[in-house]
Amino acid sequence: MSGFTTSPGTRDILPPDAGRWRAFQDVFGEVAASHGYRYLIPPMFEDLGVFLRLGEATDVVTKEMYDFEDKGGRRVALRPEQTASVCRAFAQHRPVPPWKVWYAGPNFRYEKPQQGRYRQFDQVGVELLGPCDPDADAEVIALAWGFYRRLGLQQIALSVNTLGDEGDLQRYTAVLQAYLAERLDELSEESRATLSRNPLRVLDSKRPADAAVVAGAPRIVDHVGDGARAHFDRVLATLGEIGIPYAVEDRLVRGLDYYRHTTFEFVSTALDAAHVAVGGGGRYDGLVEALGGPPTPGVGFALGLDRTLLACDAEGCFPAPDPSVDVFVVDTTGGREAALVADELRRAGRSADRAYEQRSMKSQMKIADRSGARVAVIVGTDELASGTIVVRSMKSGEQRTVARSEMVGAVAAFLGGAA
RNA sequence: GUGGGCGUAGCUCAGUCGGCUAGAGCGCCAGGUUGUGGUCCUGGAGGUCGGGGGUUCGAGGCCCCUCGUCCACCCCA
Incomplete structure (x- = not known):
């Protein structure tokens, strides 16, 4: 093969798959619009600083960023996700809240590719900026749930958790760090490395060696204050009332530092691979402010096209549309x-x-x-x-x-x- | 970034111990059918055996390097 081929982690989406991708995004747009969300197109690259707000200790920032200096000497990065861009857009344009937007498009992370993970990967998602209302949390979860159903997926499990408010999370992190530091020698080597960067992530360890320590760790739920507790209870109540099954998973912390209060994740139980998370999100009060905007709560989620379509394949639903002419x-x-x-x-x-x-x-x-x-x-x-x-x-x-x-x-x- | 598997036709793959001109199925093209697709039959085109170096009388097969890909880890969609 002497010609050119796609760069690692990228690929051509050929017919008929490309038609399926477009149909996927069309359906998502319909579902989002039915909940009052409008389409937004953020740029594919931004000032690197926008994405540094995802968390200085996250892998996304420390080792996966596609950043470079442009010809004007600006430090820019291909977006690794779109929530930060949406918040930056809010801070820049100051729309009247509530601001409900949806998006679809590629993101970029410099990672080693494997199934369901590419350097250029597509996501769709929504963000709801303005209200700090538990019903907003429940709405975006319900929207995602409805979308999975619209695709025909049945084997989707929803996990939810709360991280508490800013103060709760800081206190809890300190307690957790102290606990883990005491049991350093019981932790796996990987988790010891994680601990130094981001103690919360250790809770996510699936390594058998860590199981005992993680199981005995202080629980977030015991450090959540009354306000955050009430918020979370209302989210759960609303989910129950509209008939969305969920499991509270108190070790669900997710990968980005900006999350507060509600976090959630959707997993395909039809998938066998290492990557079964097909979507997730949460509340990120404080992110808009961190990007130079007014204090503005927000909640949203994103879901990956590749993995969700893998789940569709596993369940035999949402085939590529028929391209035939009349x-x-x-x-x-x-x-x-x-x-x-x-x-x-x-x-x-x-x-x-x-x-x-x-x-x-x-x-x-x-x-x-x-x-x-x-x-x-x-x-x-x-x-x-x-x-x-x-x-x-x-x-x-x-x-x-x-x-x-x-x-x-x-x-x-x-x-x-x-x- | 770490570890492992795999790179042979457009696709899926076979190729024995290193030994003739590298094969099959599918797909593609043409003919069988002087105006008609699907089934069937016949024929044809299509290969730098990922790339480079080495060993050998001789390498698709062995050795080294390299690139790509897949899987796992890390992490995550």
């Missing part, structure tokens, strides 16, 4: 008739395709068959001479010769009947 035009008289007939059909609102380079009728019929068109329109020398055209059902093989002027009507009759 009509395939076969022309053995040189090709000009194909151009005219196809054009007439398209003007009449039918999708139509044709063959090129003057292939034989047999060859063109094969291409027509492959195209998935339900109807073929055939022009040969006889038809051209007599001003007629053959309309054929590709499914039944039934065909009629009609006057050229009646072609559109005859096609409509065949399409109507064959549906």
Whole structure:
């Protein structure tokens, strides 16, 4: 292979997969719009500082950032996610809250690729900025839940947790750090390294060696104050009332530092791989302010296209849309008739395709068959001479010769009947 | 970044101990069918065996390097 290929961690999304991706984003947009969210397109790169707010201790910032200096000497980075960009946009433009937006598009993280993880990966998501209302938390969770259902996914499990408010989290982190520091020799080497950067992340360890220490660790729930407790209880109550099953998972801390209060994660129980989390989010009060805006609470989530589509594959739902045209035009008289007939059909609102380079009728019929068109329109020398055209059902093989002027009507009759 | 598996036709893969001109299925093209697809039959095109170096009379197969890919770890969508 001497030519060029895609860079590591990137790939071409070819047909028919690309059609499936677009349908995915379209469906998400419909669901978001039905909840009052409007479409937002943030830039794909920003000042590096925007993303440093994700947390100086997170891997996303310390080792996965696609950052570089542009020709103007600015330190910029390809976005690793879009929440920070949305918050920056809020701080910059100061829209009237509540600001409800949804987005879709690629993000970039410099990681070692594997299944369900790429350096360029697509997410869709929503953000709700302004209110610090537990119903807002419940709404974005419900939106995600409804979207999974819309895709046809059944095997999705929701975990929720609360980290408490800023003060709760600081106090808890100190207690946890002290606890873990005492048991340093009982922790795995990996977790000791994690501890020095971000104690909370140790709770997420799935390593057997850490199980005992993690199980005995102080629990966040015992350090959450009354205000945050009430907020969380209301979120859970609302979820219960609208019929969304959940499990409270008190070690769910998620990977970014900006989360406060509610955090949540969706896992596909149909997936077998290491990466079963198909989406997640939470509340991030304080992020807008950290980016130079007014104190503005916010809540949102993002979900990954690759993994969610892997889950769809596992459950056999949400197939790629059928790309077939309505009509395939076969022309053995040189090709000009194909151009005219196809054009007439398209003007009449039918999708139509044709063959090129003057292939034989047999060859063109094969291409027509492959195209998935339900109807073929055939022009040969006889038809051209007599001003007629053959309309054929590709499914039944039934065909009629009609006057050229009646072609559109005859096609409509065949399409109507064959549906 | 660490560890392991795998790179042979467009795709999925076979290729024995290092030994003739590197194969199969699918797909593609053409013909069988002098105007008609799907099934069937026949034929054809398509390969720098990922790349470079080495060992050898001889390398797709062995050794080294390198690139890519997959899986796991780290982390995460």
